[in-house]
Amino acid sequence: MLQKNNEIMKVAVMASGRGSNFQAIIDSSERGEMPNAQIVHLIADNKDAYAIQRASKHKIDYTVIESKKYSREDFEVRTLKVLQNKKVDVIVLAGFMRILTSKFINSYKNKIINIHPSLLPSFPGAHAHRDTISYGAKISGCTVHLVDEGVDTGPIIMQASLQVDENETEETLSQKILPLEHELLPRALELYCSKKLKIDGRNVSIITD
Ligand code: GRF
Numbered sequence: 001m002l003q004k005n006n007e008i009m010k011v012a013v014m015a016s017g018r019g020s021n022f023q024a025i026i027d028s029s030e031r032g033e034m035p036n037a038q039i040v041h042l043i044a045d046n047k048d049a050y051a052i053q054r055a056s057k058h059k060i061d062y063t064v065i066e067s068k069k070y071s072r073e074d075f076e077v078r079t080l081k082v083l084q085n086k087k088v089d090v091i092v093l094a095g096f097m098r099i100l101t102s103k104f105i106n107s108y109k110n111k112i113i114n115i116h117p118s119l120l121p122s123f124p125g126a127h128a129h130r131d132t133i134s135y136g137a138k139i140s141g142c143t144v145h146l147v148d149e150g151v152d153t154g155p156i157i158m159q160a161s162l163q164v165d166e167n168e169t170e171e172t173l174s175q176k177i178l179p180l181e182h183e184l185l186p187r188a189l190e191l192y193c194s195k196k197l198k199i200d201g202r203n204v205s206i207i208t209d
Contacts, residue, residue: 019051
């Protein structure tokens with residue numbers, strides 16, 4: 001069991017769809033593995049996101065702000081209002097499929113974490129598995145990183161890797177990488193929330209006691 005620091009960080013998750021990474025965080029938290037993190041809210045930008053069912057099941061408050069109904073600015077203003085009301089300390093993008101403006105990112109500078117299904121800086125963007133396979137890469141994996149103003153370019157917190165097999169498809173690769181994501185994201189989040197990450201420009205290191 002991990003040790004609790006004095007201050008528990010309030011975490012909001014932003015998701016657009018299935019929400020299996022959101023579920024991984026919930027499960028890890030319920031197992032007592034994230035004593036320094038409290039999941040306080042889900043923001044879904046799509047009313048059909050399965051992540052909403054997961055929030056309901058685990059009694060986590062959620063807000064649906066449909067991105068297709070608002071301009072990017074309006075969407076972000078509404079989202080920021082919710083996050084500020086809930087006094088959120090850290091935001092996790094868990095399959096959140098929208099690009100955020102620099103205004104939003106700078107409101108939570110170095111306080112937004114994303115999970116991406118490739119070994120960044122290789123294969124950023126929305127088609128990481130497809131791009132990995134068509135490039136012919138032999139190793140892939142996933143990356144947890146802080147979000148900066150670029151697309152999947154922020155400082156890397158943790159990565160995990162695996163082999164890309166012959167005849168791999170987008171689907172098989174995604175299925176192989178997903179369990180790594182589910183393990184890595186809660187670990188990185190707990191390190192962040194327990195203030196065990198030292199962020200020095202692009203370099204993030206884990207502070208060991
Ligand atoms: C994951 O592969 C994540 O790395 C990427 O989007 C996918 C979301 O899956 N950013 P889920 O919604 O967490 O199941």
